[in-house]
Amino acid sequence: MMEHSADDTLDVRDRILHAAVRLFAARGYHGVSMREIADACGISKAALYYHFQDKQALFLDILNGNLRIMIDLIDSIDQPGRKTEVVLRALGDAIISLPAEQRAVIRLGSQEVSNLEDGAREQFTEIYHLHFISRIAKIIAAGISSGEFRPVEPQIAAWVWLGMMYPFLYAGGEHITMAPEKAGQIFAIFFDGIKKGG
Numbered sequence: 239m240m241e242h243s244a245d246d247t248l249d250v251r252d253r254i255l256h257a258a259v260r261l262f263a264a265r266g267y268h269g270v271s272m273r274e275i276a277d278a279c280g281i282s283k284a285a286l287y288y289h290f291q292d293k294q295a296l297f298l299d300i301l302n303g304n305l306r307i308m309i310d311l312i313d314s315i316d317q318p319g320r321k322t323e324v325v326l327r328a329l330g331d332a333i334i335s336l337p338a339e340q341r342a343v344i345r346l347g348s349q350e351v352s353n354l355e356d357g358a359r360e361q362f363t364e365i366y367h368l369h370f371i372s373r374i375a376k377i378i379a380a381g382i383s384s385g386e387f388r389p390v391e392p393q394i395a396a397w398v399w400l401g402m403m404y405p406f407l408y409a410g411g412e413h414i415t416m417a418p419e420k421a422g423q424i425f426a427i428f429f430d431g432i433k434k435g436g
Contacts, residue, residue, distance in 0.1 A: 251289050253279045255303070258296055263342035263408075267297060267353040294354055301351070301362060304343040305369060307336075312373050322381030323433070326399065327425055329374075334406050334421050344400075345407035371396050378432075388434040395432060402428055 257278035261270040272293050276286040290296040315328045333341065347366055351359055375392040378399070382389055402424045 250279070250281065250285065254281075254286060254289055254296070255300060259300055259339050259343060262297065262300065262346055262350070263339050267293075267346075267350040272296075294358060297350070298354070298358060298362060300343060301347050301366075304340065304347060305366060307340070308333075308344070308370050309373075312370075312377075316373075316377055322377055322384065322386050323429055325377055326374075326381075326429075329377075330399075330403060330421065330425055333403065338408070341407050345404070371400070374399060381432075385434060387432045390432060399428055 254275065258270070258275050261275060261278060270293075272286055273283055275293075275296070276283045279286070290299065311329060311332050315332060316325050333344070347362075351362055351366075354362065371393070374396040378387065378390075378395045379392040381387040382392065387395075403421070406421065
């Protein structure tokens with residue numbers, strides 16, 4: 239009998255996650271079956287269930303993995319002494335520079351989370367808001383406190399900032415062809431609206 243190493247197991251798990259991200263991003267949570275994910279990986283359903291107990295567990299693993307990436311990006315960019323506009327522009331550029339399917343997971347995190355069972359949905363939503371949306375709101379609040387931005391509700395401004403990047407949060411279609419300079423125009427609209435007048 240052939241034994242499987244830990245590396246083999248990790249490789250299969252990575253293949254599952256990659257295939258599932260691609261399928262979920264293209265068709266949504268309910269548009270994808272575990273059979274289709276298994277087929278996309280070239281493994282049996284039994285092998286898929288060995289790694290993930292059900293579709294919800296797999297979807298949550300993807301969302302949580304993406305959230306860790308977002309937290310790391312914010313931690314690396316939000317450094318003391320940097321102007322708030324510089325931080326937000328750098329963070330926006332970093333997000334837009336992620337692979338298309340990874341960007342799409344950000345959209346899935348807000349759009350598709352309603353398909354999860356109540357407990358799982360509430361737990362993920364709480365963590366998502368605490369470590370992602372609220373972190374962006376705190377960055378904006380710092381800009382307001384320093385006089386860089388005019389007084390606005392930071393949480394609302396955070397949603398507006400993220401919402402303006404929405405066209406980039408797709409894994410395919412016309413949205414993926416948007417050039418980086420268009421992102422610059424989006425940020426300019428945001429900052430023209432929030433910056434304190436001279």
